[in-house]
Amino acid sequence: MSRSIEVSRVQRHLVWIWSIGFFACFSVMLALTVCGTFEGNVQEAWSWFMPTILPTLTVAISAAISQTRAADRRRVSSFLGSFARLASSVYLLLVLLNLLVWPLTGKGPLTWFKTSALWLGALQGILGGVLAMFLAGQRDP
Amino acid sequence: MALLDMRELDATWAGPPRADECLALSRASAVFLLLVACSGSGAQPALSASGVLEPSVAQPCPSLPARTGSGPKYPNGLWLYGCESRAPSTPMPQFDWPPPPWTAHHTLAPAATAQETLGDVFLRVRSMLRHADLLDAGLFAIGDDGFAAVTRVESIGDDGRPRVDTGRFAFDPDGNIQRKFSLKNYLDILFNRSPGRFRLFAILVTPSVVAPNANSTITWAQVHRTRGAAQLPSSLASAKVAPGTSVTVLVYEFLKPTPDSAPAVLTESQLSAQQHLTTAGLLPESPAP
Numbered sequence: 021m022s023r024s025i026e027v028s029r030v031q032r033h034l035v036w037i038w039s040i041g042f043f044a045c046f047s048v049m050l051a052l053t054v055c056g057t058f059e060g061n062v063q064e065a066w067s068w069f070m071p072t073i074l075p076t077l078t079v080a081i082s083a084a085i086s087q088t089r090a091a092d093r094r095r096v097s098s099f100l101g102s103f104a105r106l107a108s109s110v111y112l113l114l115v116l117l118n119l120l121v122w123p124l125t126g127k128g129p130l131t132w133f134k135t136s137a138l139w140l141g142a143l144q145g146i147l148g149g150v151l152a153m154f155l156a157g158q159r160d161p
Numbered sequence: 162m163a164l165l166d167m168r169e170l171d172a173t174w175a176g177p178p179r180a181d182e183c184l185a186l187s188r189a190s191a192v193f194l195l196l197v198a199c200s201g202s203g204a205q206p207a208l209s210a211s212g213v214l215e216p217s218v219a220q221p222c223p224s225l226p227a228r229t230g231s232g233p234k235y236p237n238g239l240w241l242y243g244c245e246s247r248a249p250s251t252p253m254p255q256f257d258w259p260p261p262p263w264t265a266h267h268t269l270a271p272a273a274t275a276q277e278t279l280g281d282v283f284l285r286v287r288s289m290l291r292h293a294d295l296l297d298a299g300l301f302a303i304g305d306d307g308f309a310a311v312t313r314v315e316s317i318g319d320d321g322r323p324r325v326d327t328g329r330f331a332f333d334p335d336g337n338i339q340r341k342f343s344l345k346n347y348l349d350i351l352f353n354r355s356p357g358r359f360r361l362f363a364i365l366v367t368p369s370v371v372a373p374n375a376n377s378t379i380t381w382a383q384v385h386r387t388r389g390a391a392q393l394p395s396s397l398a399s400a401k402v403a404p405g406t407s408v409t410v411l412v413y414e415f416l417k418p419t420p421d422s423a424p425a426v427l428t429e430s431q432l433s434a435q436q437h438l439t440t441a442g443l444l445p446e447s448p449a450p
Contacts, residue, residue, distance in 0.1 A: 051352070052351070052352070052353075055352040055353050055354070056353045056418075056419065057351070057352060057353040057419060057420070058419065058421075059353070059418050059419045059422075060418065060419060060422060061419065061421055061422075120351070122420075123347050123350035123351050123420075124342070124347070126333075126337055126339075127337075127420070128337075128419065128420035128421030128422075129420060129421060130421045131421060
């Protein structure tokens with residue numbers, strides 16, 4: 021029998037990962053906005069940022085809350101749990117890198133964000149699949 | 162020279178051209194040039210001081226009479242007709258008139274007398290441009306009695322001085338300044354601390370009143386698309402300075418507010434026209450009081 025881990029524990033980790041990731045990315049976005057990097061295009065910049073993070077963050081938090089309320093002791097494969105945490109971390113790191121790496125590309129931030137949305141969107145889809153698999157893969161001990 | 166058409170006569174030669182056809186005979190590059198006068202057409206081929214043939218009027222001559230017989234053989238056997246069909250020569254590009262609204266302007270003291278030609282004034286303008294290291298300015302005609310010298314767009318700092326950290330002309334067509342990598346440069350771009358600031362000068366020599374055309378605007382794309390001539394045509398250079406001709410410098414300052422936006426011309430600047438001119442090197446810096 022493969023090693024397993026409590027779902028609630030993984031979910032707590034995911035909440036932490038997504039909260040920290042969101043806070044870091046949000047801070048950078050806020051700083052760039054205040055400094056006028058998006059001057060005249062603020063709405064467009066935030067329109068890119070919010071859908072990049074918020075949907076998955078919301079799912080992670082709401083799932084964690086519902087799990088806590090239900091006092092669910094179900095368990096999941098530790099590989100799946102680790103994979104969900106790793107995928108979330110990598111994705112958030114990529115979003116943060118996107119916010120910080122555009123000065124090196126020779127393009128403006130919005131131009132770069134639009135380009136990165138192509139592959140970030142794909143990664144977000146894969147990440148959503150992993151998280152769905154994680155939730156669907158819950159099993160009793 | 163490149164404006165002239167060549168025609169070989171050989172077998173159709175019927176003696177030398179008539180006197181009214183011959184304006185000048187010159188030898189250049191070991192080739193005899195026969196300039197056929199185009200009396201009545203207004204075409205007047207001219208030889209510059211350096212001996213270079215400069216057709217002054219770009220319009221076709223009337224058709225020449227046919228000749229028969231054999232003519233003298235010259236070393237290369239070619240007769241070159243100087244003005245028979247010198248069109249199509251490229252016309253001098255015209256400066257948009259009235260000019261689009263500028264950021265600042267400065268009228269220089271009248272620098273020309275009635276005895277001077279536009280070519281004389283151009284030499285002084287060129288001297289200013291040389292001093293500012295902006296010799297590659299493009300030239301445009303303003304009507305038939307004036308000209309404009311428009312400098313290349315340069316990248317400047319907030320104080321109006323050409324940027325030395327990145328290079329005066331080191332930016333791409335979108336106005337993105339090419340910077341070497343350093344933490345400071347990276348943070349400057351990231352937090353928009355050093356947005357692109359650019360400038361060009363249009364030095365106008367014209368007797369016309371210089372007033373902005375409120376219905377037009379100068380765009381960044383237009384700046385990069387428009388190219389002026391490299392030299393004044395002899396017709397313009399030899400024209401006498403018209404009464405009331407002044408030398409006015411228009412300053413067009415562009416600001417690229419964010420890395421994503423195209424530079425746009427400013428209607429107001431924190432720098433005066435005088436400051437722009439001195440920091441660019443077009444005028445000497447005034448001594449400190």
